[in-house]
Amino acid sequence: MVFKKLLAALQPEQRTAAAAVEFPLETEALINRLHDSAPLDEHLRILFDGVTVGGENYVDLYRRCLTGTGTPVTPFNVFHRFQSRRDLLQYFFATLDLPGARAECGTYRGATALLLAHAWRSRQPAFAGDGLFLIDSFVGTSASGEHDLIPVRNDDGTARREAFFPVAKADISPELVRSYFREFPGVNICAGWIPPVLNTLPESAWAFVHLDVTLYEPTLAALEHFFPRLTPGGVIICDGSIFCPGAKKAWDEFCTRRNLPFIVLGNRESILIKQPSVAAKR
Ligand SMILES: C[S@@+](CC[C@H](N)C(=O)[O-])C[C@H]1O[C@@H](n2cnc3c(N)ncnc32)[C@H](O)[C@@H]1O
Structure with missing residues (x-):
């Protein structure tokens, strides 16, 4: 009975026209309940059977990165995490021979960055960060801006729009994150707000950039900074989520303005490969 109700709520065609708006908090709660009683580990094993990084099963490796850094994983986001990071790895490996730094x-x-560091070392054993x-x-x-607000249902069924991410509330520090990269002492930890922190980066070329800043303003600023410096053939991947409409809007606006082709994968990741012909345009 509970499952029937959950499934019905997830079927778009069974929603009334008035309820066609997606309420991300409700979707998250539904999927959490749906996944809660499912054998998630078994699904992960099947989905990533035979996927290895440097001889280690991918699920084991990424789980090590997640638990080692104390990164929470929920029944809602577990498949998003494991599937989108597997895609990320494919692009990371594909660009590993290109000149330029990675960000x-x-x-x-640091869970995903640690995964990338292990992946890098699996191909270049001397890699130290x-x-x-x-x-x-x-x-x-x-702070969230207008584009970052998500719809939230009022008690009377109407909708309001609210910021999802609280401002400056993370229980982390650069020192803590560095401690998770003991095996990679050369890793560059750049602490500061985007946009301004981008001006402190070395004026290098970039071969691979993962954007996961959740909001419109820092996503747009990062695209404006990294795209002109991206090596031809280099890749930018932007994480996507029902909680991050602003990041998606920033990506779409940036790519539309420059007429840049890109793809969107099943976990809402947007991905572009810099074509040699646009490399000269900056
Ligand atoms: C979704 S988390 C990143 C998760 C990480 N990539 C992973 O896979 O575990 C988003 C991060 O963006 C950072 N962030 C958000 N807005 C930012 C801004 N304007 N400048 C710098 N960092 C920001 C937050 O501090 C947070 O750590």
């Missing part, structure tokens, strides 16, 4: 904007506790840049305020998210 993650929005590092949080140099050339990998972790960029974050390390105090949490900046």
